[in-house]
Amino acid sequence: MTRTDVLKDDSQQRQKDLIGGYFTRLANAPKTGHKTVATFVPGNLTELISCFDAIPILPEINALQSGMRKLSGNYITEAERQGHSEDVCTYVKCDIGMFEGGNIGPTGEALPKPDLLLLSYTGCFTFMKWFELLREKYGTPSVMLxxxxxxxxxxxxxMRKYVVEQLERVVIPALEHTTGRKFDIDLLREKLAWSSKAEDDLVKVWESAKHRPSPIDGYFGGVYYIGPIFTAFRGTQEGAEYYALLRSEIEQRIREGRGPVTPEGEMKEEKFRLVVEGPPNWTHFRDFWKMFTDEGAVVVASTYTKVGGLYDRGFRHDPKDPLGTLADYCMGCYTNHSLPNRVDLISKYIEEYSADGFLINSVKSCASFSAGQLMILREVEKRTGRTGAFIESDLVDPRYFSAANIKNRIESYLQMLEQKRSSVAGAAR
Amino acid sequence: MTRSPEQIAADCESIYYDLEFKPARDWKAAEPGRKVVGFVPVFCPREVISAAGALAMSIVGAGDWLEVIRGDAYYQSYLCHIPRSIVELAVSNRLDFVDGMLFPSTCDVIRNLSGMWQMLKPGSFVRYVDVPQNYEPEIGGRFWEGELRILAAEIGKLTGVAVTDDSLRESIRIWNENRAAVDEMYLLRRDRPDLAPTSEVYVVLRAGNVMDPASHTKLIREYIATARTSKRAAVDSSRVVIVGAFCEQPPLALIKTIERSGCFIVDDDFLLVSRWYTAPVAETGDPFKALANAFVKHTIPTAVMYSPKTGRGGALIERVKTARAEGVIFAAPSFCTPALLDQPMLVDGLEKAGIPYTAFKYAENTGQFQPIREQTGTFADTMKLWSAV
Incomplete structure (x- = not known):
């Protein structure tokens, strides 16, 4: 099989069509008259934005798309040439470099400048400076949540009251002003009902990894699953339909006892079950994934796939309390949780998903994730008795992906897990 | 006996280098039952701590005179230095006399340190202090007022001294006096940096990290009085504003290096908590409301707070003008997200206004100053020799 000749389920094709359609719709916004609202994935208010018939722009998604398309390196260099420090988040620099290069999106079309910067300030300090920087570039107004x-x-x-008050008195008026539309709370309720349905199905997909073999990879494959719900499709019928389709495919895989689909084909043998903490590297995403599949390692649960919502811990958007539920959603995203909560979650994942071990991919760009991860490593080891692995890379800076080092660490770690398993089996005999 | 400004500075310098925090320990030991509540940069509602009868102790790292060994084991190489040394202070038991810790919403590193502390010191009083980034009195102000009331109740429980409206008003008055003294010292330095150099002003300011506010105010007043009348040789240096050093502090030797290279530092953002409000906090009425109003209306512009309008450089240009500075030195700690992300916006403003600047990064344990001396010296010379003015 060639690198470009990859297996795709129906849902994968559907996902690709959805995301491609979203970018085309976004690129055409100036022609169609749709307003665009830039916001961030954690704590995104997609349902609310779409109530005003506006289209969200997710700068992190643009940056990771640029990373996967091998464009981020040049964008980052351009931003650094303009005076942005080598020490700061490469998502920001990628976004700024992309702006300077004509803001060309993944479909090859120029993306419009946002009409509003909705700063959903959830779980990441950098977000605040990022939109201040974009505001200087675009001359677009910003509104802080x-x-x-x-x-x-x-x-x-x-805390909940504070967020709801901001939604009522700051965010909604700003959206009304930008779009010229009045807020319709019943329309929001309708959208939240679609969200809840999609979330139900997504949770079933995550929980499918409790089976042996796991029918999914909850990290590398998982980032494709979260694509629609983390971008423009939460609160939509098409989003809900995608997750229903995905769930049915996964349930079929369980019935057939099949492993996850990977770019290299279906994983035939599940040797290791891992939990992963931290975002993936996007510039070498497929190479990174292959390091796991080559060793028969499947990621059964991950924290990165929860940055846009911890649905698997019970949260659902609630149409009965539209603004309260948005507040709960924003505050419940993974990176908005304390470190002890994060340790608790990773430990529970290890137990609930019968993981052999866990790996932390610590990315240079993201202090929100990375600061404290060495302590998380020790605490989770202490609590679960499982040994963890620690590797370092970056989100979209290709200079910080050292393939040989990372591969070496992963292989060594998995060998150690294998040895431990053999010793336990030997002792039991 | 009257102390000279050099003697005061030397005494304060010994406090600066004291990593056992003796003044704070002595304060605690002076009366049974006293408590110390520590906090890390950038901001903390010190008034509430004092009103609960505790000492508000500012912990800004361990500088360049503590070898960080265990602290490094908690942090990757691409994160700033201050949390390493704070952790080192904790695991080496130097902070064992501290009864509680507050971690403000400065950045993700400080934020996450709050969670690390909860795991490092289980059962101890640890609180994350989330200040409002919404400045509407009825929204962000009300939220902050509520947070202050919760914090006051919790610290009161820790100390056994309930915070009352009267005790908080009295605390506000004491801290207003302290800020007024700090402002006066900064004014003296701005107008006569030859009489009050930053290397002295800084250590006098920093001594307040481990002192009760009233004693610190007295110390500052003593320094002002004696510095103002001191006889010192006139020096012709370039006037600069230092920007970006609001959290992890530069080593004192770095400040001295900048001065020796031919710069008068006439404004800075060191130890920003000591100058947080641009106007005194109201000393009458509901004291919680007064603190909340002061925060949403009179917070000093800084990188860690959201700026709702374009033109991030505007406030810096105003500072440059007010300080009659000739240029700006961006001195940010390595990997300091707030300072380094803010910098391009500030630079843009300075360039448009034609204000010269230079930039370098440091860590609190930076030990090589010659390159910085050459850089800032050249910058100072450039302004003196080739300035259009």
């Missing part, structure tokens, strides 16, 4: 962090490990009534 400050989402308090779960520093004490919980959402308090005061």
């Amino acid at each position: 400050h989402v308090p962090y779960q520093g004490q490990g919980e959402v308090t009534p005061e």
Whole structure:
């Protein structure tokens, strides 16, 4: 099989069509008269934005798309040439470099400048500076939705009230002003009902990895699954239909006892079950994935796929409380959780998904994820008794992906897991 | 006996180098039951801590005189230095006398340090302080007022001294006096940097990290009085504003290096909590509302706070003008996301306004100053020799 000749399920094709259609719709927004609203994936208010018939722009998605298309390196270099530090988030620099290069999206069409920068300030300090920088570039107004962090490990009534008040008195008026449309809360309820349905199905997909063999890869494959729900398709019928289709395919795979689909074909033998913490590297995504599949390692659960919502821990968008549920959603995204909560979640994943071990991919760009990960490693090891692995790379800076080092570490780690397994089996005999 | 400004600075320098935090330990030991609540940069509502009878102790890392060994084991190489040294202080038991810790919403590293602390010191008083990024009094102000009330109740429980409206008003008054003294010291330095050089002003300011506010105010007043009348040789240096050093602090030797290279530092953002409000906090009425109003209306412009309007460089240009500075030195800690992401916007503003600048990065344990001396010296010479003015 060649590198370009990859297996695709119906749902994968559907996902590709959805995302491609979204980018085309976005590129055509100036012609169709749709307003565009830039916002971030964690805490995104897609249902609310679409209530105003506006199209969201997700700069992180643009950046990771650029990374996967091998364009990010030049974009980052351009931003650094303009004075952006080598020390800061490469998503930001990629986005700025992309802007300077004509803002060409993944479909090869120029993306419009946003009409509003909706700063959903959830779980990442960089977001704030990112939109301040874009505001200087685009001359577009910005509106802040400050989402308090779960520093004490919980959402308090005061935090919830604060977010709801901002939605009512700051965000919705800004969207009304930008689009010229009045807010319709019943329309929001309708969209939230579609969200909830899609979330139900997505959770079933995540939980399918509890089976042996796992029918999915919950990290590398998982980032494709989250594509629609993290971008423009939460709160839509087509989004809900995609997740229903995906779920039915996965359930069929379980019945047939099949492993996950990977770019190299279907995984035939599941040797290792892993939990992964941290975002993937996008510039060498397929190479990175192959390092796992070559060794028969499947990721049964990951934290990165929860940055846009921890649906598997019970959260669902609730049409009965439209603004309250949006507040809960924003505050519940993975990176908005305290470190002890993150340790707790990873430990539970390891137990619930019967993982052999866990791996942390620590990315240079993202302090929100990375600061404290060495402590997370130790705490999870202590709590679960499983040994963890730690590798370093970056989101979209190709200079920080050292394939040989990473492969070496992964292989060594898996060999160690194998040895441990053999010793336990030997002792049992 | 009256101390000279050099003597005061030397005494403060010994506090600066003291990683056992003796003044804070002494304060605690002076009366049974006293508590110390530590906080890390950038901001903390110190008034609430004092109103609960505790010492608000600012912990800004361990500089360049503590070898960080275990702290490094907690952080990857691409993260800034200050959390490493703070962790080192904790795991080496230097902070064992501290009864509680507050971690403000400065950046993701400090934010996550709050969670690390909860795991490092299980059962201890640790709180993340999420300040509002919405500045509407009825939204962000009300949220912050609520957070302050919760914080006051929790710290009061820790100290056994309930925070009352009266005790908080008195605390606000004491901290207003402290800020007024700090402002006056900064004004003296701005107007006569030859009499009050930053290498002295900084250590006097920093001594307040481990002192009660009233004693610190007295110290500052003493320094101002004696510095103002001191006889020092006139020096012709270039006037500069230092930007970006609001969290991880530069080593004192770096500040001295900049001065020795021919620069008067006439404004800076060191230890920003000591100058957080641009106006005094109201000393009458509901004190929680007063603090909340001060925060949403009078917070000093800084990279860690959201700027709702374009023209990020505007506030810096105003500072340059007010300080009658000739140029700006961007001195940001390596890997400091707020400072380094802010910098291009500030640079853009300076370029449009024709204000010269130079930039370098440092870490709190930077030990090589010669390249910086050459850079800032050249910058100072350039402004003096080739400035259009």
